[in-house]
Amino acid sequence: MIVTRFAPSPTGRLHLGHAYSAIRAHDLARSGGGQFLLRIEDIDGTRSRTEHVETIMADLAWLGLAWDGPVVFQSARLALYQGALDRLREERLLFPCFCTRAEIAEAMSAPHGPANVYPGTCRGVDAAARMNEPHCWRLDMAAAVARTGTLDWTDRGETIVAVPEQQGDVVLARKDAPASYHLAVTIDDAAQGVTDVVRGRDLFEATHIHRLLQALLDLPTPRYHHHDLLTGPDGERLAKRHGAPTLAALRESGMDGLALADDLRRGQLPNGAFHT
Numbered sequence: 001m002i003v004t005r006f007a008p009s010p011t012g013r014l015h016l017g018h019a020y021s022a023i024r025a026h027d028l029a030r031s032g033g034g035q036f037l038l039r040i041e042d043i044d045g046t047r048s049r050t051e052h053v054e055t056i057m058a059d060l061a062w063l064g065l066a067w068d069g070p071v072v073f074q075s076a077r078l079a080l081y082q083g084a085l086d087r088l089r090e091e092r093l094l095f096p097c098f099c100t101r102a103e104i105a106e107a108m109s110a111p112h113g114p115a116n117v118y119p120g121t122c123r124g125v126d127a128a129a130r131m132n133e134p135h136c137w138r139l140d141m142a143a144a145v146a147r148t149g150t151l152d153w154t155d156r157g158e159t160i161v162a163v164p165e166q167q168g169d170v171v172l173a174r175k176d177a178p179a180s181y182h183l184a185v186t187i188d189d190a191a192q193g194v195t196d197v198v199r200g201r202d203l204f205e206a207t208h209i210h211r212l213l214q215a216l217l218d219l220p221t222p223r224y225h226h227h228d229l230l231t232g233p234d235g236e237r238l239a240k241r242h243g244a245p246t247l248a249a250l251r252e253s254g255m256d257g258l259a260l261a262d263d264l265r266r267g268q269l270p271n272g273a274f275h276t
Helices: 015-033 050-062 078-090 101-108 141-148 182-193 201-216 247-252 257-265
Strands: 005-006 037-040 094-097 136-139 152-155 158-161 171-173 196-200 223-227
Touching: 005 015, 015 037, 015 050, 015 196, 015 223, 015 247, 015 257, 037 158, 050 223, 050 247, 078 136, 078 171, 078 182, 141 201, 141 247, 152 201, 158 196, 171 182, 182 201, 196 201, 247 257
Parallel strands: 005 037, 152 223, 196 223
Antiparallel strands: 094 136, 136 171, 152 158
């Protein structure tokens, strides 16, 4: 049975790009008589808002998208993330990092330094005397890749070879949150039995990390479907920070949500203002 999910963060209101992704995930599940799940990724306690959760549910209902089972909240699953972190620490695959963003940016800008990749400053450092300082936990990428060997996944029917080492020692537990996106989403998809992950191609690179974590934690690998993004007239992808129109605003304007959903399925967008 196909199981898909829509997993927004309640840090703002949904826009047309969210609607497009949710519709694709919903329709894939329904086409195979499967389940469509709703997960709220509210692990960022400083930015998540209850009112946004209520708006997300209202927007999905307006689009005619019904989810199966109870809504799952990441904030109620912290013990699962902690268990995974404990396991990786015990296997010596994590190390604490005390670097500030400014220190990392300075190291990355140094001559002959790694481009856009954490330079490994804290790897191998004796941190026992510093554990009372703010720190995140990073994956020792070299050790992790040596442990798993070559990995791949299926993306829209194509086999993709994972190259997580290109992203360096990624953060799995932030200084200000008990788990990173990479860790939480990988564990949640497995725990919920998600068979098919439908999401925008902006998250394609993250899948290299997720495939590695699946191997390290003995988790199943779902099929992936990274779709094109909706963009504005300026070519920028629709996003909160770019002022994309929210579904709530369209809903409040009197637009027909079911008609909008059908238009998105056909690749048509309101007033031709946006394109894929």
